[in-house]
Amino acid sequence: MNYPQFPKDCKSLLCKYLTPEVFEALKDKRTSNGFTLEQAINSGVQNIDSGIGVYAGDKESYTVFAPLFDPIIEEYHGFTKEDSHKSNLNPDDLNAPNPDPEGEFILSTRIRVGRNMDNMPLGPAITKRQRDEVEARVVQGLKMLEGELAGNYYPLLGMSKEVQESLIKDHFLFKEGDRFLDAAGLNRDWPAGRGIYHNNDKTFLVWVNEEDQLRIISMQQGGDIKEVFTRLVNAIKSIETKVPFSYSYHLGYITSCPTNLGTAMRASVHIALPNLAKDMDAFEAITDKYHLQIRGIHGEHSESEGGVYDISNRRRLGITEVEAVQDMYDGVVALIEAEKALR
Numbered sequence: 001m002n003y004p005q006f007p008k009d010c011k012s013l014l015c016k017y018l019t020p021e022v023f024e025a026l027k028d029k030r031t032s033n034g035f036t037l038e039q040a041i042n043s044g045v046q047n048i049d050s051g052i053g054v055y056a057g058d059k060e061s062y063t064v065f066a067p068l069f070d071p072i073i074e075e076y077h078g079f080t081k082e083d084s085h086k087s088n089l090n091p092d093d094l095n096a097p098n099p100d101p102e103g104e105f106i107l108s109t110r111i112r113v114g115r116n117m118d119n120m121p122l123g124p125a126i127t128k129r130q131r132d133e134v135e136a137r138v139v140q141g142l143k144m145l146e147g148e149l150a151g152n153y154y155p156l157l158g159m160s161k162e163v164q165e166s167l168i169k170d171h172f173l174f175k176e177g178d179r180f181l182d183a184a185g186l187n188r189d190w191p192a193g194r195g196i197y198h199n200n201d202k203t204f205l206v207w208v209n210e211e212d213q214l215r216i217i218s219m220q221q222g223g224d225i226k227e228v229f230t231r232l233v234n235a236i237k238s239i240e241t242k243v244p245f246s247y248s249y250h251l252g253y254i255t256s257c258p259t260n261l262g263t264a265m266r267a268s269v270h271i272a273l274p275n276l277a278k279d280m281d282a283f284e285a286i287t288d289k290y291h292l293q294i295r296g297i298h299g300e301h302s303e304s305e306g307g308v309y310d311i312s313n314r315r316r317l318g319i320t321e322v323e324a325v326q327d328m329y330d331g332v333v334a335l336i337e338a339e340k341a342l343r
Ligand code: ADP
Pocket: 108, 109, 110, 112, 168, 170, 171, 172, 173, 174, 215, 219, 266, 268, 269, 270, 295, 296, 297, 298, 299, 300, 310
């Protein structure tokens, strides 16, 4: 492979940090699963509008390709090689009374974490047999969930297009054919091995073998962020008694995209901010202050509809889960105040 030629206006962290020197040093390296630099960067090479542009094939990718991954991780999370990651999943430490008890702004709240199985390659390097094994072991583990978390697993293989599309439209299921994941090798053998588990009310869901092997999700209508967090923590704790998760003292939970390392947590609200949306500078001044990310309402790389945005914590590594949710909560309180002042 030759050094990739990126266009001048390329803004991804891959373009920024894959210097010719880094490329030369890494181009012939591979992890024990055979994962190469070419595979790690293919998503950002094929999609020059990527924000990041790299994926790991296994835990080892983060050390073998550290000269590329470390500066990306440092710029995204503000987390250096000397830092270590800490976890706090105690809902009692969260200060989050419902910021919108009248239901004027917040439509729904969702908190997810990514998890991958210990001693398995990540999605970009996994074989079909290993992926099927992950699915079987995860589904087996989910079967023992009880009470509010009890539910059923629905494999994508054999699911009708109508059911699949309605689950996607209603924000419960991952979309199909994402070009960033495609180029990362994450959509190989689609749809085999993929599926969704959910309880009856669809307040607790698990995505199996999408970008990460598990995406554990708690969601509900309205703004009771603490209730959503508490349900998620109960689920994580139950699942990890059955499914061993890949974890590193330095990087926290291991995920295929470096933006998800650490807590692997994204806490979001769908919130209507039609007035603030008319002044994106003011809007972004608040989201920047609270380390928040703005997405459209059909997930990343989608647009807002009717002044409704997906607002979530941006940082996930080097802060605890409680701090990640608190970032989102404090920012949402500030956004609601600003929206009220403009009415
Ligand atoms: P992820 O959360 O895994 O990073 P996406 O940004 O693609 O991935 O979002 C996945 C799905 O979750 C999308 O359908 C998105 O609209 C939905 N979603 C995210 N946040 C919320 C929320 N607060 N309420 C309802 N749906 C949400």
